[in-house]
Amino acid sequence: xxxxxxxxxxxxxxxxxxxxxxxxxxxxxxxxxxxxxxxxxxxxxxxxxxxxxxxxxxxxxxxxxxxx
Numbered sequence: 641x642x643x644x645x646x647x648x649x650x651x652x653x654x655x656x657x658x659x660x661x662x663x664x665x666x667x668x669x670x671x672x673x674x675x676x677x678x679x680x681x682x683x684x685x686x687x688x689x690x691x692x693x694x695x696x697x698x699x700x701x702x703x704x705x706x707x708x
Contacts, residue, residue, distance in 0.1 A: 658692060674703075
């Protein structure tokens with residue numbers, strides 16, 4: 641089992657690799673400031689294999705729904 645610090649470091653590394661540094665930082669900021677149940681969202685929205693673009697599109701749609 642890895643430590644919490646190792647999980648955070650690996651998570652940031654993965655986000656930076658796939659999103660780039662700026663978008664990874666934006667992702668972290670969005671998660672911190674908005675009420676968001678990632679586990680529930682992942683179970684309902686990522687049940688199938690989606691591309692990064694499809695996941696992003698679904699996330700933006702969900703975000704728009706919660707802002708209303």
